[in-house]
Amino acid sequence: MNVRRAIVAGAVTGLVCAGALVVSSAAQALPVNGSCGVYNANLRYDRAGLNRAHASGDQHLINYYREQYNNDYLDAYRAGCV
Numbered sequence: 654m655n656v657r658r659a660i661v662a663g664a665v666t667g668l669v670c671a672g673a674l675v676v677s678s679a680a681q682a683l684p685v686n687g688s689c690g691v692y693n694a695n696l697r698y699d700r701a702g703l704n705r706a707h708a709s710g711d712q713h714l715i716n717y718y719r720e721q722y723n724n725d726y727l728d729a730y731r732a733g734c735v
Contacts, residue, residue: 692729699725 699722706714729735 689729689732689734692725692732692734695725696722696729696735 699718703715703718703722706718726735
């Protein structure tokens with residue numbers, strides 16, 4: 654009887670630990686409090702660069718900052734920050 658209890662207790666402990674691991678892994682994929690600030694800072698930087706590029710009229714810079722902004726916006730969107 655004690656062997657059966659030990660097996661059941663071990664199985665329950667294993668399931669609880671596995672569940673905690675899954676929850677922990679899922680939580681890491683979500684942005685934590687304050688992490689959206691990094692995405693917002695990147696977008697502000699790219700927007701300022703794009704504004705400077707437009708002011709200078711340099712088409713290569715305009716294309717560069719436009720692409721950077723689009724990529725950073727997509728990253729922020731995927732993270733749930735916009």
